[in-house]
Amino acid sequence: MTDQAIVIGIGNYPTFGANGTSPNNLPGAVHDAEDMADWLHHNTPTAVTLITSTHCNGAPWTVTNLAARPVTSDVDTAFKLYVTSSAPKVGDRLYVYTAGHGLAPDPRSRCLIMADATGVNWVPNLEVPAWIDWFANQSHFDELVLWMDCCGTQALEYARTKPAGLANTASRPPPPAKVFMAFASGFGRNSYEGPIGPGGTTRGLFTDRLLRGLNGAAADAGGEVRSKSLANFLRNGGLNGMGSEAQFAAVPQEDDMLFAIRAHPIYRIRAKRSDGSLAPDGTVLELTNPAVPLSKTAPIDQGWVSFALGVGLYKLNGGGVDRLIEIGATTPIDIE
Template sequence: MPDRAIVIGIGSYPAFGANGGPNDLPGAVQDALDVTKWLRTQAQADVTLITSTEQSGQPWQVTNLLAVRPVTSDVDSAFKPFVKSTGSKVANRLYVYTAGHGLAPDARSRCLIMADAEGVEWVPNLEIPAWIDWFANQRQFDELVLWMDCCGTQALEYTRNRPGGLPNTASRPPPPAKVFTAFASGFGRNSYEGPIGLDGQPRGLFTDRLLKGLGGAAADAKGEVRSRSLANFLRNGAAGGQAVDASVEQFATVPQEDDMLFVRRPYPTYRIRVRRSDGSVAPDGTIVTLTSPPDPASRSAPVTDGWVSFALGVGLYKLSGNGVVRLIDIGAVTPSDIE
């Protein structure tokens, strides 16, 4: 049976800004679509997609110009079919991804703010991790994955909205299901959206990093993207080499990382400019060797047009040979061409 996924991208907030004006997130819907593409093509998951413009491929049907979607009931409705399942498990894994405005009721949780929020007076929200907590003690899924590209702003004056009245339809004996949870930023910090997409389109920094990691940049020594390697990749610094606002200091937080396999991928290939200690580019044909302490294994390759290429995972490497001594740190946002 295919894994299941619920993907939510809220980019339109027509009344959540100052003085009741808009406070939109231009990249949230596309981020949701990009994650949906990965889930369908790589995880082979059956995805329920909810965005500001559609629900599972159908445009929202609104009755007046003031109606905006999605609202809390729309999101709850995506979970309800699984709640009502009382038979054998629905699937091995449930993925949940959200992009939108958010708040943090506490360090280990996040609430997704709904599209009908109005200024600071009316902030409907849904605590998505509460759904994960409930399913962890039920039999519908053996593994639960939650990725939230939302702010961790402390807004204690707002009441968290949790799913309530849930029956133990398929109570699981201990231990609970495995859980992997990752948030875009730490408690009390904002997430970042900016012109980091292809050709400068707005995207969420966390989602961009998440997809790079799942694409192979977070693979471990076996070429597997697992909980531990993905968590380390997501935690790896803020903006790194990406062209984002200099004031950005975003570190993903991973409250729970039970071991599970996400994907088996070959490492991405990086081109490295080969320079000698005096700054000159090494001539073509120069043999250089790449090592990764403390791993004794090494790889060698000739310089071509001033570059050398290796498939690399996250880590610290040393390039050496014929006057070349260079340390290379491969991280979450390292560009494919390393000057």
């Protein structure tokens, strides 16, 4: 059965500036959503609904006020297609991804702010986790995945907008559907964009890390990207923000599910001895990880030794080299 996905990227906020008349745009949000839709298309059996500031499923917006789409009703419509389906089951898994401005009504939730927000006086939003929680007690899907690249700040006490008009009854016998939720930042904290896309184009730091994890950087020892390994990868270390704080991802729920099977990325490690000198080329070094357990060997080539590695703590030994190496979410491919 084909899985389903709703992917939303809101980058154009024409009146969300402080005075209610100036823009407060996010240059990377639409590209982030398109990158996520592309990953789903090529790596999962998923039918994707893509909603962005510029188009809905590839078709330009044809309504008036083109500068302020999507609005709440546009996003609600995508979810309601599943709610009104006559089929007892719509798909095995529902993915929901959002990129845009956001707010946090509480630690476990996030609200995506819509494109027609006006300063601080009118902030239409949708509490997307509320949809996930509702579906968890229904029979439409067995697994629910939510990734939100949005801020988790509480600048003002905005009213959250939950799904409306849904019967408060469970059609699914216990237990509820599995849920995996991950947010770009912790409660009360900002998320950030940066020049990390192709050619230095602006992208969301969380989305970049998420896609790297899904593409293999978060694979466990068996090459599987599962809930636990992806959650650890997303939480592991902060990303430098555009302000004074670092961005740390939050994962409020991580029921076990498989996202991808991938080969681990290949990391090059400088073959440094404790005195700073390099061990000779051709020397065979051993990399171990007692927690797995794992033991790999490779020769030094031009001062480097290369291994395919997942997230974890490793020890490199041989030829006078004795180093601890930690592979995390922000570890570069070349480790000096």
